[in-house]
Amino acid sequence: MAKAAKQAKNGISDKREAILRAGVKVFAAKGFFNSKVADVASEAGVADGTVYLYFKGKDDILHSIFDRAMAEFIAEGRRELEHIDDPAKQIAKIAELHLSRLGADRSLAVVFQIELRGSTKFMEAFSAAAFAEYLEIIRKTIERGQKDGAFRSDVKPIIAAKMFYGALDEMVTNWILSKKPYPLEPLAGEVVKVFLGGLNA
Amino acid sequence: MAKAAKQAKNGISDKREAILRAGVKVFAAKGFFNSKVADVASEAGVADGTVYLYFKGKDDILHSIFDRAMAEFIAEGRRELEHIDDPAKQIAKIAELHLSRLGADRSLAVVFQIELRGSTKFMEAFSAAAFAEYLEIIRKTIERGQKDGAFRSDVKPIIAAKMFYGALDEMVTNWILSKKPYPLEPLAGEVVKVFLGGLNA
DNA sequence: CTTGTATGAATGAGCATTCATTCACCTACC
DNA sequence: GGTAGGTGAATGAATGCTCATTCATACAAG
Numbered sequence: 001m002a003k004a005a006k007q008a009k010n011g012i013s014d015k016r017e018a019i020l021r022a023g024v025k026v027f028a029a030k031g032f033f034n035s036k037v038a039d040v041a042s043e044a045g046v047a048d049g050t051v052y053l054y055f056k057g058k059d060d061i062l063h064s065i066f067d068r069a070m071a072e073f074i075a076e077g078r079r080e081l082e083h084i085d086d087p088a089k090q091i092a093k094i095a096e097l098h099l100s101r102l103g104a105d106r107s108l109a110v111v112f113q114i115e116l117r118g119s120t121k122f123m124e125a126f127s128a129a130a131f132a133e134y135l136e137i138i139r140k141t142i143e144r145g146q147k148d149g150a151f152r153s154d155v156k157p158i159i160a161a162k163m164f165y166g167a168l169d170e171m172v173t174n175w176i177l178s179k180k181p182y183p184l185e186p187l188a189g190e191v192v193k194v195f196l197g198g199l200n201a
Numbered sequence: 202m203a204k205a206a207k208q209a210k211n212g213i214s215d216k217r218e219a220i221l222r223a224g225v226k227v228f229a230a231k232g233f234f235n236s237k238v239a240d241v242a243s244e245a246g247v248a249d250g251t252v253y254l255y256f257k258g259k260d261d262i263l264h265s266i267f268d269r270a271m272a273e274f275i276a277e278g279r280r281e282l283e284h285i286d287d288p289a290k291q292i293a294k295i296a297e298l299h300l301s302r303l304g305a306d307r308s309l310a311v312v313f314q315i316e317l318r319g320s321t322k323f324m325e326a327f328s329a330a331a332f333a334e335y336l337e338i339i340r341k342t343i344e345r346g347q348k349d350g351a352f353r354s355d356v357k358p359i360i361a362a363k364m365f366y367g368a369l370d371e372m373v374t375n376w377i378l379s380k381k382p383y384p385l386e387p388l389a390g391e392v393v394k395v396f397l398g399g400l401n402a
Numbered sequence: 403c404t405t406g407t408a409t410g411a412a413t414g415a416g417c418a419t420t421c422a423t424t425c426a427c428c429t430a431c432c
Numbered sequence: 433g434g435t436a437g438g439t440g441a442a443t444g445a446a447t448g449c450t451c452a453t454t455c456a457t458a459c460a461a462g
Contacts, residue, residue, distance in 0.1 A: 015442090033234040037418060047443040052419070088401075117318050128378070142400070152402045159391050160400055162375055163368035170367025171360075177329070190360050198399025199343070199361055200289075201353045216408090238452060248409040253453070 016054045018044040023061040028107035070130040087145030095188035103184030217255045219245040224262040229311035271331040288346030296389035304385030
């Protein structure tokens with residue numbers, strides 16, 4: 001079978017996929033800086049050198065993991081959100097998506113919560129734009145709610161957006177670090193309840 | 202001058218202090234894994250080998266930075282909190298302390314927000330206990346507020362505590378990554394307002 | 403002289419990356 | 433349909449560099 005035929009059958013590049021998946025698994029388990037390229041290659045079932053046919057180097061693997069996951073995540077978010085009018089329901093949907101997405105793949109969650117933050121360099125270079133986009137979605141939702149009159153207007157939308165993101169983020173981080181496994185997604189309701197309703201009696 | 206006399210005069214070990222301070226600065230600037238022990242030594246104005254007279258190794262420097270800062274932070278928190286009765290005011294005080302403490306030392310904040318999380322190993326080994334203690338302070342404050350009737354009781358205190366911590370944490374992380382400098386502490390009021398009052402109109 | 407401290411050059415382990423070689427498969431020509 | 437030559441994906445051993453760590457030596461103080 002010709003290469004083109006093979007790739008058409010197996011999706012775009014078998015090995016690239018395998019390496020990315022292996023990267024998530026290995027980086028999550030040992031930490032990015034403690035992982036050897038050889039570990040990733042072996043986990044992916046390819047030779048060390050093969051990694052360099054698909055990626056510029058170790059950094060590029062992490063970069064690619066982030067890019068792809070984040071693009072998917074944002075696309076899914078936008079898709080789900082456009083059916084919903086009520087800003088409060090949109091906020092609820094964001095929480096559900098955020099927690100169910102990361103709750104479904106612990107290794108990916110570890111890479112996102114822990115490894116991607118392990119270096120200011122990565123934070124600045126890679127996550128900045130995509131992360132800003134995500135925060136922007138939340139901010140606009142809140143702003144819309146304020147114009148509707150559903151949300152109070154004496155709060156800066158960007159601050160509220162960061163708080164909401166931070167709250168969700170902390171749920172995920174705690175979930176990862178917890179010894180005892182528990183489902184993550186169900187926490188969405190509680191988080192939204194407190195965020196919208198406040199803690200005061 | 203004898204060691205004892207020297208130390209008595211200069212505080213407990215000149216060099217140990219210098220190395221710790223240099224560690225914060227260097228790790229914050231380049232990231233823990235990209236920092237060389239030689240960088241820290243030179244920043245501290247000591248020879249490479251001297252580092253090993255005061256620390257077991259590179260890891261131990263990071264460990265020590267965390268231990269000391271966290272102990273101080275928690276002690277200050279407890280001290281300030283015991284004068285206050287109203288749980289809502291205690292929540293406000295926690296926010297102020299959290300943001301003013303980290304807002305006052307950008308390098309320390311970077312090490313806390315970014316570097317200490319860069320490895321699950323560090324997260325698990327070092328931060329777990331101290332971090333849990335901090336979260337526990339918040340949780341108990343909320344619980345007390347619920348018993349008082351000041352806070353609603355249909356919310357799990359531990360979830361609310363994590364949300365509050367997450368919100369503060371995100372303020373700090375955003376502040377670090379922001380290109381434009383702005384004061385961090387003033388955000389405390391807004392965060393508390395949303396956390397207690399909720400976003401709903 | 404002895405003891406405690408500090409030095410920084412030397413060491414060597416660890417690991418990202420390279421590249422000469424292999425080999426599966428394709429195309430062209432008889 | 434079979435054979436020769438060509439292609440480039442894949443390999444993994446070898447390379448060479450980067451540091452963390454050590455230790456023989458210098459120095460200071462009493």
